[in-house]
Amino acid sequence: MSVGYIGLGRMGGNMALRLLECGVDLVVTDVSKDQAGAVLEAGARWVDTAAEVAAEADVILTSLPGPPQVEQVAAGPGGLLEGMRPGSAWVDMSTSSPVLIRALAQRFAEKGVDVIDAPVSGGPQHCRAGELVIFVGAEDEQLARVEPVLQHLATEILHIGALGAGAVAKLVNNATALGTWSLLSEVFSLGVKAGVDHQTLHGMLSKGAYGRGLILSQMLPGVAFKHNFDPAGFALNLGRKDIALANALGRDLNVPLPVLNLVEQSAVEMVGRGHGDKDTAVVFSLQEERAGVVMHDGDAKEFTL
The missing domain is CATH 1.10.1040.10 (N-(1-d-carboxylethyl)-l-norvaline Dehydrogenase; domain 2)
Structure with missing residues (x-):
């Protein structure tokens, strides 16, 4: 199975390196070839457009900054839609919009292409070590087809539901994290200004019901x-x-x-x-x-x- 990877930033680049270390035949592209240096040195092949990646690969993975970039890579000039073959699959691992991925999937379905959303939880170090948690939105048979590729990247692959469910799960996950940061910043600032230092507060919270x-x-x-x-x-x-x-x-x-x-x-x-x-x-x-x-x-x- 040939695999394409588009988006070689801190997350995507480390996922691509992990796939290469696992022996995956990989073709890649990015808006900047400078981003691809380590991946190309590790054995990936470079092409200039997403359409060219799609023409060569059975499964295409994307890891992009957000919805505008996802839409551009998927359906813009030189995008995936121009090159994907019937029977191939696109797996979007970006943190993006469930509304967008569902709308794009309708256009890809006309070409006989499966679309799967599979955003991840973890940092660049987890990408490189294959220790991500992946939230998947897909039908069972669609996930089964791409799972051998995703298994190289993850310790857990959670099948959340149908298309878009993975994106929803990722937004819930990240909103929880950011909301928690806001709450913690408030209560810590209150405690410190009231005379208890931040390290003592951290130790106290860690021992209580919340911290456990x-x-x-x-x-x-x-x-x-x-x-x-x-x-x-x-x-x-x-x-x-x-x-x-x-x-x-x-x-x-x-x-x-x-x-x-x-x-x-x-x-x-x-x-x-x-x-x-x-x-x-x-x-x-x-x-x-x-x-x-x-x-x-x-x-x-x-x-x-």
Whole structure:
């Protein structure tokens, strides 16, 4: 099986090197040939356009900065659509838009080409070591066809769902990370300004329920997904009191806490609706109502906001 790789930046370049180390026959291109130096030295073949990559390869992988670049490489002049052959497959490993990949797939299907979205979690060092986690959006048979290539790059290949589901998963993953950074920056700045140094705060958080991952591993699946809000492990009345105290301290010390203030308002709303004696995880159900989605299991307890 011949493989093409387009996009040889820090992530794509290291994935390409990993494939070459695994003995994969690789043809590559990038907007700048300067990016390809190490990959070409390792044995890859250079061509000038994405269309030329598509004409030579059975499976084409792309790792690009974002939706504009994905669309340009896929469907622009000299793009993949011009060169791909029936029966070949395009695997986009970029962090991109699920809406875009689904729209592009319709055009590729007219040429008999499979489209798979497979963004990754991990850094350049994980690319080179073949230790990525890959989030795949594809049909079973489509994934089966390209899996031998992806296995060189990953310790885990998670089949999230149909086309676009991989991109959705990656956005959820990255939004969680960035949102966590915003929250941590607020609470650490509050603690430091109140007189506790950052290393002490880190040690404390690492030992508590948050640092041990209990919210994600136990409370989310066991409480929020099951509506096990009563009896409360930690009642919302108490949680609302604590977040109010934290925000009050921030005001006293002139520490801006925009995220924590939003958290407090959700708690206030739920207490106002009569759920103060329920577990603090009940705020998860408030977002279910706001978004108009179901985020609980079929066997969850009956619960009405």
